[in-house]
Amino acid sequence: MTGPLAGIRILDLTRILAGPFATMVLADLGAEVIKVENPILGDDSRAYGPFIRGESVYFMSLNRNKKGITLDLHNPKGKQILRELARVSDVLVENFRPGTMEKLDLGYDSLKRINPKLIYASCSGFGCTGPYSKKPAYDITIQAMGGIMSLTGEPGGRPLRVGTSIGDIVAGLFTVIGILSAIRARERTGRGQKIDVSMLDCQVAILENAIARYFTAGEVPGPLGTRHPSITPFQQFRSKDNYIVIAAGNQALWTRLCRALGKPELLEDLRFKDNNLRTENQPELERIIEDITVKKTTREWIDMLESEGIPCAPVNTIAEIVKDPQILARNMLAEVTHPVAGRIIMPNLPIKLSDTPGGGQRPAPLHGEHTEDILSELLGLSTQEIEHMKTDNAI
Amino acid sequence: MTGPLAGIRILDLTRILAGPFATMVLADLGAEVIKVENPILGDDSRAYGPFIRGESVYFMSLNRNKKGITLDLHNPKGKQILRELARVSDVLVENFRPGTMEKLDLGYDSLKRINPKLIYASCSGFGCTGPYSKKPAYDITIQAMGGIMSLTGEPGGRPLRVGTSIGDIVAGLFTVIGILSAIRARERTGRGQKIDVSMLDCQVAILENAIARYFTAGEVPGPLGTRHPSITPFQQFRSKDNYIVIAAGNQALWTRLCRALGKPELLEDLRFKDNNLRTENQPELERIIEDITVKKTTREWIDMLESEGIPCAPVNTIAEIVKDPQILARNMLAEVTHPVAGRIIMPNLPIKLSDTPGGGQRPAPLHGEHTEDILSELLGLSTQEIEHMKTDNAI
Numbered sequence: 204m205t206g207p208l209a210g211i212r213i214l215d216l217t218r219i220l221a222g223p224f225a226t227m228v229l230a231d232l233g234a235e236v237i238k239v240e241n242p243i244l245g246d247d248s249r250a251y252g253p254f255i256r257g258e259s260v261y262f263m264s265l266n267r268n269k270k271g272i273t274l275d276l277h278n279p280k281g282k283q284i285l286r287e288l289a290r291v292s293d294v295l296v297e298n299f300r301p302g303t304m305e306k307l308d309l310g311y312d313s314l315k316r317i318n319p320k321l322i323y324a325s326c327s328g329f330g331c332t333g334p335y336s337k338k339p340a341y342d343i344t345i346q347a348m349g350g351i352m353s354l355t356g357e358p359g360g361r362p363l364r365v366g367t368s369i370g371d372i373v374a375g376l377f378t379v380i381g382i383l384s385a386i387r388a389r390e391r392t393g394r395g396q397k398i399d400v401s402m403l404d405c406q407v408a409i410l411e412n413a414i415a416r417y418f419t420a421g422e423v424p425g426p427l428g429t430r431h432p433s434i435t436p437f438q439q440f441r442s443k444d445n446y447i448v449i450a451a452g453n454q455a456l457w458t459r460l461c462r463a464l465g466k467p468e469l470l471e472d473l474r475f476k477d478n479n480l481r482t483e484n485q486p487e488l489e490r491i492i493e494d495i496t497v498k499k500t501t502r503e504w505i506d507m508l509e510s511e512g513i514p515c516a517p518v519n520t521i522a523e524i525v526k527d528p529q530i531l532a533r534n535m536l537a538e539v540t541h542p543v544a545g546r547i548i549m550p551n552l553p554i555k556l557s558d559t560p561g562g563g564q565r566p567a568p569l570h571g572e573h574t575e576d577i578l579s580e581l582l583g584l585s586t587q588e589i590e591h592m593k594t595d596n597a598i
Numbered sequence: 599m600t601g602p603l604a605g606i607r608i609l610d611l612t613r614i615l616a617g618p619f620a621t622m623v624l625a626d627l628g629a630e631v632i633k634v635e636n637p638i639l640g641d642d643s644r645a646y647g648p649f650i651r652g653e654s655v656y657f658m659s660l661n662r663n664k665k666g667i668t669l670d671l672h673n674p675k676g677k678q679i680l681r682e683l684a685r686v687s688d689v690l691v692e693n694f695r696p697g698t699m700e701k702l703d704l705g706y707d708s709l710k711r712i713n714p715k716l717i718y719a720s721c722s723g724f725g726c727t728g729p730y731s732k733k734p735a736y737d738i739t740i741q742a743m744g745g746i747m748s749l750t751g752e753p754g755g756r757p758l759r760v761g762t763s764i765g766d767i768v769a770g771l772f773t774v775i776g777i778l779s780a781i782r783a784r785e786r787t788g789r790g791q792k793i794d795v796s797m798l799d800c801q802v803a804i805l806e807n808a809i810a811r812y813f814t815a816g817e818v819p820g821p822l823g824t825r826h827p828s829i830t831p832f833q834q835f836r837s838k839d840n841y842i843v844i845a846a847g848n849q850a851l852w853t854r855l856c857r858a859l860g861k862p863e864l865l866e867d868l869r870f871k872d873n874n875l876r877t878e879n880q881p882e883l884e885r886i887i888e889d890i891t892v893k894k895t896t897r898e899w900i901d902m903l904e905s906e907g908i909p910c911a912p913v914n915t916i917a918e919i920v921k922d923p924q925i926l927a928r929n930m931l932a933e934v935t936h937p938v939a940g941r942i943i944m945p946n947l948p949i950k951l952s953d954t955p956g957g958g959q960r961p962a963p964l965h966g967e968h969t970e971d972i973l974s975e976l977l978g979l980s981t982q983e984i985e986h987m988k989t990d991n992a993i
Binding site: 354 | 604623627655706724730731733734735738744745756758763775778779781783785786787790798802803805818819822824825828833834836841843911912914917920922924925927930942943944945949951
């Protein structure tokens with residue numbers, strides 16, 4: 204199987220989540236990703252539980268399809284190897300705090316002299332410029348500063364964290380887009396360039412029209428629970444055994460919904476005549492609908508509403524997702540066999556390509572698993588030279 | 599200024615959010631995006647409020663930098679024009695329900711006969727295959743089915759919606775990655791291909807290690823409010839005037855935090871000795887810390903904790919984000935002047951490229967604004983032929 208990025212070599216200095224997620228997508232798409240880790244501890248996330256036979260599930264589920272080498276970037280020989288690798292790579296990705304690579308004399312300005320075609324991607328909390336550039340950042344601080352928490356929570360309640368690390372993940376996705384765009388630009392210009400992605404910027408970029416709306420209407424949006432700010436009914440309701448999401452996005456669906464609920468009289472109710480009125484009177488409407496939805500199970504409602512063509516959904520937990528027939532039919536659970544941990548199941552690549560499919564197969568590397576292979580095959584080092592590197596603690 | 603995707607032509611049949619978000623990113627990066635709309639109503643989102651002088655803020659903030667033409671895809675002449683445009687385009691993107699383009703005889707198999715190099719991207723609720731393929735989907739139903747809602751909410755509380763349309767947006771980002779990968783593959787193979795992205799698959803792909811953890815430990819994760827599942831203290835606390843997020847990710851930061859809070863005795867407390875114990879006893883620790891944080895304002899805490907090197911953040915609303923010095927320094931608010939609505943401010947592209955920068959400048963097209971230009975310049979139609987198209991209601 205050859206993915207669309209076959210032939211692209213990525214030198215991956217990233218750790219924890221945002222960067223490794225980006226390079227995993229690139230690896231899934233067929234790029235050769237060489238993950239560089241510190242010889243002593245490796246990627247911090249190797250220490251994050253849970254573990255299977257000592258191997259971190261967190262690490263393994265973010266680093267499949269990559270090769271792994273160790274290099275001490277503070278060691279002069281380690282630095283030299285990194286420069287040699289940058290010379291023969293298309294892309295370098297790192298998610299250190301801005302300034303770290305420069306201090307090691309491995310910043311973009313230094314590496315582009317060695318390889319002018321190198322694409323250098325930096326993914327950091329706040330970006331390489333601006334007053335916060337050097338501040339530390341974590342997913343939770345970025346979710347807080349970037350506005351998504353202010354929009355998430357119970358109506359009138361406190362801001363809540365999005366339950367996945369969306370601050371990291373969205374930055375990882377924009378980093379991939381930046382890298383692939385720069386690869387395309389290089390086809391035309393012959394030059395590499397630096398890509399600077401900030402987690403905070405990425406959160407601002409996904410605020411939809413909240414910013415334009417704020418400037419237009421002066422409205423500061425807050426959390427709305429499960430409902431939509433301007434479409435009603437378009438939210439979650441309690442059922443007999445759980446919850447049911449109903450999305451009646453237009454007047455025809457509203458009409459069908461009232462009939463399906465056995466409440467045709469709602470169609471005549473002046474409070475709910477059109478979508479604007481329904482949104483204005485959402486709390487009353489929610490109460491009326493929920494009094495009905497609690498009488499049947501989620502499954503019963505789905506069967507009934509789907510037969511009427513009304514968009515609806517169960518609220519799935521992880522236990523339900525891993526058995527869902529659509530997710531299984533789409534091959535969205537990748538089974539990877541790790542030499543130590545054994546069989547692991549993780550989400551697969553969600554991009555299905557007809558001619559050059561990619562996807563997850565190979566396990567994450569053991570710490571330093573491919574160091575000798577890469578030094579000998581890619582850089583032509585002899586067994587003796589590699590032994591010296593080890594003695595010098597460079598690898 | 600020329601973005602990295604200059605020279606790439608995208609035929610954009612997308613509507614509402616997921617698809618238009620994807621093609622906006624492509625347009626921001628310099629691709630020529632030709633948005634095709636129905637001659638009568640156009641993109642449904644032109645009807646979504648709020649409005650400025652009749653122009654939808656929702657539409658304008660998702661369609662900048664694009665050209666707009668009208669085409670009736672049910673009209674034989676309209677279909678013919680679409681085929682002509684597909685012949686001279688690199689990429690076609692659509693987010694109809696699977697089967698719609700085939701019914702119009704405009705599916706990938708039909709168009710690739712006209713242009714074997716065409717990259718055809720479909721972004722749909724459930725993808726082009728599998729038992730749910732033809733079901734309708736909205737952001738809220740996908741958030742519900744994909745698991746992110748089951749992880750978002752108050753501890754022990756009901757599942758909540760993420761406050762932005764993350765179901766649409768993440769699918770849009772993966773669609774962009776698929777398109778750019780296929781452009782790269784075409785450089786090697788000379789062939790286009792079909793890209794099939796499902797919103798549901800994309801939600802599964804961003805569940806982090808929740809799936810691997812479920813298979814390892816049998817744990818079904820639920821909502822946790824603002825805290826991290828395995829790092830403590832790493833969450834939001836109340837302050838005198840609002841909230842403060844504190845992220846003490848390791849033992850050294852924990853030590854500094856206890857001192858900064860004036861509670862060095864916590865360092866000796868057996869309940870909080872290490873991160874595992876703090877996570878186990880998180881509710882007690884939260885109470886102890888919050889009793890202190892409520893005594894000062896968020897600003898006071900940030901000044902104090904930052905001076906101690908402890909990662910922390912305010913929980914910003916949109917009103918604060920638009921004044922934030924970092925966001926302004928990064929040029930993350932694009933000012934676009936629309937011919938009817940005037941000046942509009944919206945989030946800018948969060949990918950900063952050193953050699954071929956992109957970004958948001960040109961306003962969204964008026965309905966059909968570039969129809970005549972494109973038909974004459976790109977397809978060489980005469981004024982008379984264009985007039986006939988109008989008479990036939992094809993454009």
